[in-house]
Amino acid sequence: MSTLTRPATLSDAFLESLVARVPSTSGGTWKLTEVYTGEHLVDLPQSTPEDIERAFETARVAQRAWAATPLRQRLAVFKRAHDLFIDNALTTADLLQAESGKNRRMAIEETCDPPMVMSHYLKRAPKVLAPKRRGGPVPLVSHSTEIRQPKGVVGIIAPWNFPFATGISDAVPALMAGNGVVLKPDNKTALSPLFGVSLLEQAGLPKGLFQVVCGEGPDVGPTLIDNASYIMFTGSTATGRTIGERAGRNLIGACLELGGKNPQIVLDDVDVDEWVASTLFGVFGNTGQICMHIERIYLPESRYDELRSAFVRATEALRIGAAYDFEPEVGSLVSVDQMHRVLSHVEDAVAKGATVLTGGRPRPDLGPAFFEPTVLEGVTTDMDCGVTETFGPVVALHPYRTVDEAVALANDTDYGLNASVWGADLDRAQAVAARIEAGNVNVNDALATAYASKGTPSGGVKQSGVGARHGDQGLLKYTDVQNLAVLKKQVLGARPGQDYNAYVKQMLTGLKMMRRTGIR
Numbered sequence: 330m331s332t333l334t335r336p337a338t339l340s341d342a343f344l345e346s347l348v349a350r351v352p353s354t355s356g357g358t359w360k361l362t363e364v365y366t367g368e369h370l371v372d373l374p375q376s377t378p379e380d381i382e383r384a385f386e387t388a389r390v391a392q393r394a395w396a397a398t399p400l401r402q403r404l405a406v407f408k409r410a411h412d413l414f415i416d417n418a419l420t421t422a423d424l425l426q427a428e429s430g431k432n433r434r435m436a437i438e439e440t441c442d443p444p445m446v447m448s449h450y451l452k453r454a455p456k457v458l459a460p461k462r463r464g465g466p467v468p469l470v471s472h473s474t475e476i477r478q479p480k481g482v483v484g485i486i487a488p489w490n491f492p493f494a495t496g497i498s499d500a501v502p503a504l505m506a507g508n509g510v511v512l513k514p515d516n517k518t519a520l521s522p523l524f525g526v527s528l529l530e531q532a533g534l535p536k537g538l539f540q541v542v543c544g545e546g547p548d549v550g551p552t553l554i555d556n557a558s559y560i561m562f563t564g565s566t567a568t569g570r571t572i573g574e575r576a577g578r579n580l581i582g583a584c585l586e587l588g589g590k591n592p593q594i595v596l597d598d599v600d601v602d603e604w605v606a607s608t609l610f611g612v613f614g615n616t617g618q619i620c621m622h623i624e625r626i627y628l629p630e631s632r633y634d635e636l637r638s639a640f641v642r643a644t645e646a647l648r649i650g651a652a653y654d655f656e657p658e659v660g661s662l663v664s665v666d667q668m669h670r671v672l673s674h675v676e677d678a679v680a681k682g683a684t685v686l687t688g689g690r691p692r693p694d695l696g697p698a699f700f701e702p703t704v705l706e707g708v709t710t711d712m713d714c715g716v717t718e719t720f721g722p723v724v725a726l727h728p729y730r731t732v733d734e735a736v737a738l739a740n741d742t743d744y745g746l747n748a749s750v751w752g753a754d755l756d757r758a759q760a761v762a763a764r765i766e767a768g769n770v771n772v773n774d775a776l777a778t779a780y781a782s783k784g785t786p787s788g789g790v791k792q793s794g795v796g797a798r799h800g801d802q803g804l805l806k807y808t809d810v811q812n813l814a815v816l817k818k819q820v821l822g823a824r825p826g827q828d829y830n831a832y833v834k835q836m837l838t839g840l841k842m843m844r845r846t847g848i849r
């Protein structure tokens with residue numbers, strides 16, 4: 330039995346009120362536990378395929394009225410929600426910590442993501458969603474307008490590592506564009522997104538528009554995808570492939586935000602103190618369970634010993650523990666299963682010749698799923714952690730001789746989600762960054778600068794995904810384009826009785842003229 334005191338906010342009545350939103354006619358439940366202790370928190374209802382179909386029907390009815398609501402009125406809901414989310418950040422952080430085991434510093438940062446996304450699109454949506462009038466094929470007598478229509482009801486499938494950010498932030502632009510949403514969070518981390526939906530409704534989001542269904546992925550996924558107008562998925566590359574296949578069969582669009590094996594290249598003019606401070610978060614933030622976190626670090630041979638000892642020393646000084654306060658710098662992994670996955674990667678590496686510079690062990694004295702921040706050396710591509718995502722607090726250090734070699738090693742992966750380059754000479758660092766095959770590259774930071782830049786699309790290349798969130802693309806993907814074309818007078822084609830040879834000559838000359846004069 331643990332001595333940890335659970336926050337008073339997480340009363341049984343509060344948790345029951347959150348899960349009451351999940352439709353479940355079967356009465357089946359899933360035991361949702363507090364990660365730090367393994368103790369039971371609440372029974373999470375599980376949705377049947379029929380429950381999911383009904384959730385879509387309800388959302389579709391609400392969506393029709395919502396899409397007909399003027400954009401200004403829709404956005405007013407998110408203006409109110411923005412402040413409400415910030416006012417409730419501490420309660421959200423309590424839920425996030427209990428369900429995921431993350432430390433409080435990370436939990437608070439996660440609560441800021443939906444308000445940041447709301448703030449960005451509150452400014453940008455009126456411009457991006459406005460109809461855009463363009464010229465038609467014949468000047469003066471024709472024009473065409475690009476009109477953005479909501480897709481309908483968007484299905485969102487979210488992972489456990491950032492359940493509030495992926496569950497709520499990805500729904501915000503979909504809703505602003507006039508869609509309904511049916512969200513399937515991971516069973517382990519359903520509480521914070523359920524709370525987020527209740528906050529949106531308090532801010533005025535019409536009831537029924539944003540549904541949450543729960544269940545194991547393979548049970549819920551097929552019905553969800555078969556009923557959705559579009560799929561927004563965040564999770565592993567393996568699951569992304571399954572989801573993409575089904576979306577493809579149904580001829581609906583999908584945005585797939587998947588895994589990574591993210592590299593960092595440190596150049597020889599790096600400021601060691603700044604690099605260490607930032608990279609500790611880049612590696613061990615969220616206990617290494619950030620899709621964009623760094624798992625491979627390439628250090629210049631000329632400064633390898635100095636940089637390695639500075640990083641190992643700082644790793645050993647990290648405070649790790651279970652607490653609902655800001656003291657621990659590193660929290661728990663999400664589950665005992667995840668801890669075993671991380672342990673197996675470390676054991677496999679050691680068995681094949683890698684060296685543990687620090688860490689490498691579970692910490693059952695702190696909680697069932699704790700694992701020490703771990704630094705490895707001598708990792709090769711025949712080891713699990715040399716090629717596949719570990720998704721835990723484990724990083725491998727590698728020396729390199731030339732920058733070309735470092736770039737080649739960084740790119741020697743099937744993934745392409747995020748990368749980081751460090752160096753005092755910004756031009757040089759940016760030139761190296763441009764050579765890395767990744768959807769995001771941070772110069773002099775590990776990941777946060779790219780992720781928090783909400784105006785720029787952020788997604789993966791290679792096996793790390795298809796599509797992007799954030800930026801105009803992150804809003805437009807939830808819309809279909811309607812090309813509304815108007816011809817004021819029938820001038821296309823030959824006039825009645827006109828010689829066709831003469832018409833063709835006139836038309837071809839006209840085409841040349843229009844390009845030369847810049848009309849078309």
Ligand code: NAD
Binds near residue numbers: 487491514516551720
């Ligand atoms: P996962 O793929 O196992 O599960 C993600 C979600 O998909 C969960 O809700 C799960 O229940 C559901 N799911 C599983 N099988 C399914 C199926 N057959 N049909 C429908 N849904 C199904 O991933 P995870 O372990 O929860 O999350 C960790 C992974 O997510 C890591 O690989 C991480 O890199 C990735 N991730 C990527 C991003 C990004 O933006 N690129 C962000 C966060 C996490």
